[in-house]
Amino acid sequence: MTNPSTKKGNDISIVLCGQAGxxxxxxxxxFTRIMKSNGYHVYATxxxxxxxxxxxxSILIRISDKPVKAFVDRIDILVGLNKGSIKHLKxxxxxxxxxxxxxxxxxDEIEDKQKVFDIPFTEIASGVGNKVFSNTVAVGALISIxxxxxEDAINCLKQIFKDKPKELIDxxxxxxxxxxxxxxxxxxFYSVKIESPASGSVKKQILVNGSEAVGLGAIAGGCNFISSxxxxxxxxxxxxxxxxxxDFGVLAEQAEDEISAINMAIGAWYAGARAMVTTSGGGFALxxxxxxxxxxxxxxxxxxxxxxxxxxxxxxxxxxxxDLDLVLYAxxxxxxxIIFAPGTLEDAFYLTQxxxxxxxxxQVPVFILTxxxxxxxxxxxxxxxxxxxxxxxHFIETSEDYQRYKLTENEISPRGIPGLGKGLVCxxxxxxxxxxxxxxxxxxxxxxxxxxxxxxxxxxxxxxPPVLLGPExxxxxxICWGSTFNIICEAVNYLGRKDTAVLYFNQVYPLxxxxxxxxxxxxxxxxxxxNAAAQxxxxxxxxxxxxxxxxxxxxxxxxxxxxxxxxxxxELL
Amino acid sequence: xxxxxYDMGDIDIAWCPGCGNFGILxxxxxxxxxxxxxxxxxxLVSGIGQAAKIPHYLKTNFFNGLxxxxxxxxxxxxxxxxxxxxxxxSGDGDMYGEGGNHFIHTIRRNPNITNIVHDNMVYGxxxxxxxxxxxxxxxxPVQVAGVILEPFNPLAVAIALNAGFVARTFIxxxxxxxxxxxxxxxxxxxxxxxxxxxxxxxxxxNTYQWFKDNTYYLEDSYDCHDRNAAFKRATESDKLPLGxxxxxxxxxxxEENTGVYKQNDTPLYSREVDYGKLESLISKYxxx
Ligand SMILES: Cc1ncc(C[n+]2csc(CCOP(=O)(O)OP(=O)(O)O)c2C)c(N)n1
Numbered sequence: 001m002t003n004p005s006t007k008k009g010n011d012i013s014i015v016l017c018g019q020a021g022x023x024x025x026x027x028x029x030x031f032t033r034i035m036k037s038n039g040y041h042v043y044a045t046x047x048x049x050x051x052x053x054x055x056x057x058s059i060l061i062r063i064s065d066k067p068v069k070a071f072v073d074r075i076d077i078l079v080g081l082n083k084g085s086i087k088h089l090k091x092x093x094x095x096x097x098x099x100x101x102x103x104x105x106x107x108d109e110i111e112d113k114q115k116v117f118d119i120p121f122t123e124i125a126s127g128v129g130n131k132v133f134s135n136t137v138a139v140g141a142l143i144s145i146x147x148x149x150x151e152d153a154i155n156c157l158k159q160i161f162k163d164k165p166k167e168l169i170d171x172x173x174x175x176x177x178x179x180x181x182x183x184x185x186x187x188x189f190y191s192v193k194i195e196s197p198a199s200g201s202v203k204k205q206i207l208v209n210g211s212e213a214v215g216l217g218a219i220a221g222g223c224n225f226i227s228s229x230x231x232x233x234x235x236x237x238x239x240x241x242x243x244x245x246x247d248f249g250v251l252a253e254q255a256e257d258e259i260s261a262i263n264m265a266i267g268a269w270y271a272g273a274r275a276m277v278t279t280s281g282g283g284f285a286l287x288x289x290x291x292x293x294x295x296x297x298x299x300x301x302x303x304x305x306x307x308x309x310x311x312x313x314x315x316x317x318x319x320x321x322x323d324l325d326l327v328l329y330a331x332x333x334x335x336x337x338i339i340f341a342p343g344t345l346e347d348a349f350y351l352t353q354x355x356x357x358x359x360x361x362x363q364v365p366v367f368i369l370t371x372x373x374x375x376x377x378x379x380x381x382x383x384x385x386x387x388x389x390x391x392x393x394h395f396i397e398t399s400e401d402y403q404r405y406k407l408t409e410n411e412i413s414p415r416g417i418p419g420l421g422k423g424l425v426c427x428x429x430x431x432x433x434x435x436x437x438x439x440x441x442x443x444x445x446x447x448x449x450x451x452x453x454x455x456x457x458x459x460x461x462x463x464x465p466p467v468l469l470g471p472e473x474x475x476x477x478x479i480c481w482g483s484t485f486n487i488i489c490e491a492v493n494y495l496g497r498k499d500t501a502v503l504y505f506n507q508v509y510p511l512x513x514x515x516x517x518x519x520x521x522x523x524x525x526x527x528x529x530x531n532a533a534a535q536x537x538x539x540x541x542x543x544x545x546x547x548x549x550x551x552x553x554x555x556x557x558x559x560x561x562x563x564x565x566x567x568x569x570x571e572l573l
Numbered sequence: 574x575x576x577x578x579y580d581m582g583d584i585d586i587a588w589c590p591g592c593g594n595f596g597i598l599x600x601x602x603x604x605x606x607x608x609x610x611x612x613x614x615x616x617l618v619s620g621i622g623q624a625a626k627i628p629h630y631l632k633t634n635f636f637n638g639l640x641x642x643x644x645x646x647x648x649x650x651x652x653x654x655x656x657x658x659x660x661x662x663s664g665d666g667d668m669y670g671e672g673g674n675h676f677i678h679t680i681r682r683n684p685n686i687t688n689i690v691h692d693n694m695v696y697g698x699x700x701x702x703x704x705x706x707x708x709x710x711x712x713x714p715v716q717v718a719g720v721i722l723e724p725f726n727p728l729a730v731a732i733a734l735n736a737g738f739v740a741r742t743f744i745x746x747x748x749x750x751x752x753x754x755x756x757x758x759x760x761x762x763x764x765x766x767x768x769x770x771x772x773x774x775x776x777x778x779n780t781y782q783w784f785k786d787n788t789y790y791l792e793d794s795y796d797c798h799d800r801n802a803a804f805k806r807a808t809e810s811d812k813l814p815l816g817x818x819x820x821x822x823x824x825x826x827x828e829e830n831t832g833v834y835k836q837n838d839t840p841l842y843s844r845e846v847d848y849g850k851l852e853s854l855i856s857k858y859x860x861x
Contacts, residue, residue, distance in 0.1 A: 159860065206858035219851055224833075224841045225653060227645075244854060249844055251652055251833045256678035260645040263638065267618070267646025270636050271653035272842025293639050383855050386848050395842065417842055418616050418634035418650075419657050426628070428637045429621070437629050438587075438637075 010195050011064040013074050014142065017088055018081035021053040023135040027079070028059045030139050032207065034156045035063050036380055038148055039202050040194060043068040045377040047558060050232070050316040056088040063146065065194050069344070069379045069486040073561035076192075077145065079138055080106050081121065100141055117141070117186055124178045133175035140179020147193040150180050206383050210375040210483075213345040214304055214368060215240035216384060217352025218276055219248050222391035223302070225275035227253045227264040229283055232316050233372035234306035237278040258283040262290030266299045270427055272395055272417035274356050276302035281310045281323045288330040291365050295335025297427045298405070298413065298452065300359035300366075304352070307371040309557050318557030319373035321482055321530040327367050328509055328539065334449065336456040338366040339509040340464075342374070343485025347506045349384045351464070358462070360394040362455050363415060369508070371530065373559035374483035398423030403434040407447055411454035456510060463512040470501030476573050477522035479548065481505040481529070481536050484560055488528055491566035500573055508536065511544050519546045526550040526572055530559060579605055579612060579631040586630055588623060593770030596744040597691055598630055601662075604754040615658045618647040620672065623698045624664035624691035624770075641671025644679040644688065651684045652828045654840035658758060662689040665767075666696045669705040669725050676727070680734040680763055685826035687757045687764045690727065693772035694779045701775035711778055728807035731765045732800060732819050738764035739803065739819040743784050744771075746815070753817060762824045769813070791816035798822075 014031075018024040025046070032042045043062040049055035060075075062068040073092045080086055080101035086093055086109035093099070095113045099106070103118040110116055119141050125134035136157075143153045154173050161169045183189060208216070215237050218226070226245070228238045242252035251273075255261035258279055265275035279287060284305050294301045305327060309320035327339055338358055342348035348370065355366040398416035402423025406413045413434075416425045426436025431448060433439045469489060476499055480488045485504045492502050503518055505511070519525060519540070525548040527537040532555040540546050550572050554560055579602040588594045605615065612632045619625035621640035628635030634657075638646050647661035661668075668676055668690045679688070694711070696702045702715045705725035712719045731739045738760040742750040750768060757764035769788065771781050791814050796802060803819035828834060837844070 204859055206855060208858050212858070216851070216855060219846065219854075220848075222846050224844060225649070227649065246832070247850060247854070248847060249833055249837065249841075251831050251841070253652075253682075253831070255645070256674050259642065260675055260678070263642045263645035264649035266638075267636060267649025268653045268841070269649075270646065271616075271650040271657065272840060273649070273653035274841075275649070275653075289639055290642075293642075297636075297638075383859060386852055386855075389848070391846055393842075417654075419614055419654055419840070420842065422613060424612060424632065425634045426637075427635065428629075429639055430637065436635075438626065 010066070011062065011068065012076050012146065012192055012194065013072050014061045014063070014077045014079065015058050015075045015089060015092070016061070016079045016081070016138070017056060017058040017085035019053065020049060020051055020055050020057050022081060023132070024057065024059050024081060026135045027138050028061060030136070030157060030160055031142055032061060032378065033160060034139070034143060034148060034153045035146070036207055037156045037203060038152055039200060040064065041067050041202055041380055042207065043070070043377070043379040045071055045373065048317050056082060056084055058089060063194065067379070070490040070562040071373070071487055071559050072563045074563050077142070079142070081134070081138070084109070086110065117183065117188070119179070119182055121179070124182055125175060128175045128178060129171055133171060136172045136175035137179035140176040141183040144180045144183040145191050147191045150177060202380055204383070205380040207378055207380050208345060209378040210345065210348055210370055211236035212240060213348035214352050214370065214375070215244065217349040218302070218356070219245065219250065220349065220384070220386060220389040221353040221356030222274045223276050223356060224249055225251045225265060225268040225273040226277065227255045227261045227268070227275070228278045229255050229258045229261050231280040231283045233308055233375050234278045234280045234283070234304060236375055237304050258286040259290065262287040262301065263293070266290060266294055266297065266301055269300050270417065270425070272420065274360070276304060278304040278306070280306050280308050281326065282313065284323070284326065284330070292331030292333055292335070293429055294365045295331055295333060295452065296429050298363040298415075299427070300363055302355045302359050302366050302368070304368045304370065306375050307369065309555065315557045317372065319371045319483075319530060319559050320555060320557065321371055321484070321535070322532070322555070324369065324508065324531070324535040324539065327369055335452050336362070336364050336459055337509065338362070338364060338459055338507070339369055340367065340506060341369045341482030341508045342506050343480070343482050343504055345379065345381045346384070348374070350388065351506060353389050357390070357392040358459070360392065362459050363412065364455060364459070369482060371483050395420070397421040398425065404436040405432055405434045405448065407434060407451060411451050411458065460510045460513070463510055464507040465512040465514050466518065467504045467506070468501055468518060469504065471498055474499060474501035475523045476500040477503050477519060477525045478569060479503045479505070479519065479525060479527045481508050484528055484530055487560045487562045487565060490562035491569060494562070494566050495570055495573070497573065505536075508539065509543070516544045516546060519544065524549050524573070526552060526569065528552040528560065528565065530554050579633065581630060581632055584630065587626055589774050591773045592623070593693060593744045593772070594624055594627065594691060596747055597689070597750070597768055597770060598627055600744070600747050600750040600754060601627070601689070602631055604751045604758065607751070608755055608758060610658050614656070615660070616650055618643045618650065618659065618661045620663040620667040621698070622664035622667045622696070624662070625667055627662055641667050642675065643667065644672060644675040647686050648679060648682060648684045648827065651686050652831065654842065655685070655828045655834060656840065659686040660689060660758070661686055663691070664697065664704070665690055665692040665694065665706045666704040669727055673705070677730070677734065680731055680736045682827045683737065683763045683824055684828060685762055687754070687766065689754065690765070690767045691770050692767050693770045693776055695772050695776040697772050697775055708778065726807060727765065727767050728818055729804060732804045732807050735800070735821060736765055736819070737762035737821045737824040738817070739807075740765065740817040741767045741769065741813065741815055743769040743788050743815055745781060745784060749815065756817065760820070762826050788813045788815050790814070791818070
């Protein structure tokens with residue numbers, strides 16, 4: 001079987017491999033933007049080691065005339081900047097892979113039949129003036145292979161570096177040209193021309209990654225407060241809101257620990273701000289008492305959790321969907337919550353935006369569950385449409401007889417905030433009466449529990465239904481949630497079977513009622529998840545009473561690859 | 574003087590008869606009356622413990638959160654609406670034990686809040702275990718051979734961290750306590766008031782009489798702007814000085830430093846998203 005998109009000429013996968021701190025990310029940044037501005041669809045993701053210098057990291061870039069949004073194992077072109085690059089990727093490099101690098105550096109690893117372009121990046125860069133330009137030399141080599149005109153690339157480079165000193169821009173241009181010219185002059189040079197660059201619309205699309213989509217969604221949701229503690233891979237959202245949020249009046253504070261972070265954010269909501277925290281598994285474990293506090297106070301809170309493999313410190317820079325159970329059950333006591341798991345950039349934006357409104361409306365914790373793969377992956381997508389966005393503020397101006405926990409018909413007590421109105425806002429983590437004062441009236445206790453839990457039914461009425469893709473009369477259903485969606489989608493599309501559909505959940509709790517019917521309709525169901533214990537399959541069993549037939553699981557710290565998973569699925573179907 | 578504005582009338586209070594908490598409650602109410610702060614503009618943030626129940630006994634907005642976690646929400650509240658008067662108040666176990674990390678870093682952060690600590694040198698609500706400020710040798714059901722840990726010194730820690738306002742009072746002297754609470758609230762920045770208070774049920778060592786015998790007032794000539802002198806006084810342990818140890822008038826509060834109120838002094842709740850600006854930010858991602 002061939003891979004989903006091996007047809008050379010319209011979908012090229014390029015892998016850059018180098019040490020941490022060596023600048024492969026600069027190559028990625030420049031190259032993807034050049035390709036996009038030339039009308040191609042681009043996708044990029046990285047896998048990296050938990051270290052600041054050294055080690056070996058790699059970046060996958062896909063260039064295509066059709067939208068590409070998924071990881072593939074296949075490598076058409078490998079740019080090996082460091083010794084060990086080929087070895088690092090040995091399971092993915094084949095005799096079809098074109099290897100670009102300095103022969104001297106890679107000589108020990110190159111096998112007989114492998115195609116190699118020997119391009120002395122460092123030497124060329126030194127000729128331009130400094131070894132640091134070898135990244136730009138590599139970009140020059142790549143554009144020559146992909147038949148991009150150097151002038152187009154240079155224009156783009158000028159844009160990217162527009163704030164840099166002129167001398168630096170000139171040197172980079174020189175390096176790009178040198179890389180280009182050396183490569184085209186190679187004796188065995190060949191180029192790949194992607195048939196027709198996609199329509200001009202790609203140029204107008206935006207290129208963002210998962211954490212930027214979450215961050216932009218937060219601003220669109222009216223977020224004006226974030227308190228968090230750094231932890232990979234969740235920190236990028238804190239960084240984004242600290243940098244870009246400044247212009248939007250977002251107060252971004254690095255707390256002393258995650259316990260402080262969530263308590264501060266809940267305090268901010270109490271006073272009327274719209275607050276969020278961003279964290280990863282270990283940090284979230286520390287926040288769980290705070291989640292329970294939000295449950296009891298009936299406080300809104302938005303929690304972005306970017307998962308990485310655990311337990312404990314686990315694999316800090318790798319990916320996994322291993323914290324679904326944690327998020328589902330976090331916090332002592334019984335109270336409702338909402339869990340979103342975006343699998344596309346659009347979903348990350350709109351669901352994060354929506355999270356703030358729902359948190360405020362239902363006075364519950366709302367989770368955005370992503371993972372390292374998701375936050376670090378880019379592709380071009382339509383600019384997010386703000387017409388669909390609205391900040392719905394659900395707090396009220398209080399009157400003198402205001403009661404924070406008033407028992408109402410629909411379980412929701414209007415939320416006042418201190419200083420707005422004549423009433424007093426009394427929020428209490430003890431079991432409380434309608435006013436908010438400690439109580440041990442056990443009959444009232446029952447009413448308060450019913451009121452808190454009763455909100456779940458209201459929340460469910462607004463649950464986002466799962467997305468069904470493929471034939472309506474399916475026999476097989478491949479079920480996925482969160483970040484695996486685009487990968488599974490590409491794999492199933494590639495298989496092109498008329499009997500198989502994909503069911504994608506971007507809200508994993510509470511489940512939309514319609515989900516059950518869609519799943520039960522299938523003769524065979526397969527749940528694909530990036531964890532070892534099939535947590536979502538278990539959730540389906542417990543909360544929808546459906547048992548799936550097969551679990552496809554992956555827990556080596558890496559995401560699925562659409563080409564490999566296609567083969568695996570094909571065997572199960 | 575009757576503190577009508579803050580009075581809750583006839584309520585059931587969960588403190589033991591003779592508890593020092595009653596004095597602190599009255600002192601707090603009176604200080605608020607004298608400062609003419611409206612209950613609707615005050616937020617009392619507490620954790621969990623006997624002391625931390627105080628918000629339930631006066632008319633005010635309150636946030637009675639988790640054990641040890643009064644300071645982070647107090648910071649979040651003040652930073653979201655600086656026009657509110659925010660007091661974080663709990664016991665010594667709550668503030669210095671469970672919440673010790675927040676105590677340190679809130680001082681560094683310096684929000685304009687007042688931190689009142691009911692320091693009875695014991696865990697009251699959980700029935701008599703040692704607290705961070707318990708004296709060496711204090712015997713409890715857990716510390717059966719007496720406390721063997723060095724007592725936590727909140728004043729010395731606060732002064733070491735250059736907290737802007739650091740004071741200690743004894744609830745046996747209500748007048749001084751009221752006066753110092755008022756000054757702490759008027760101070761623009763983080764202010765610590767550690768109030769020595771007997772626990773009549775679980776601390777038979779540090780009684781009213783013990784506090785009387787083991788405290789003295791900082792003399793009138795004492796200069797509370799001298800940080801080194803303040804630190805020295807804070808480390809005295811034979812007899813505990815009472816009064817304002819340290820004031821640093823040159824600090825800017827956290828919420829001002831965040832920049833969020835530079836061009837706009839309205840509270841966060843009243844702000845709207847600038848969608849036009851957001852649209853242009855998003856469109857920048859379409860450029861190379
Ligand atoms: C996370 C957590 N741990 C422990 C407790 C139990 N607990 C409640 S109050 C308290 C200590 C009370 O001592 P202190 O803060 O000095 O207040 P006091 O009762 O003496 O006024 C403890 C340990 C709790 N509520 N939450």
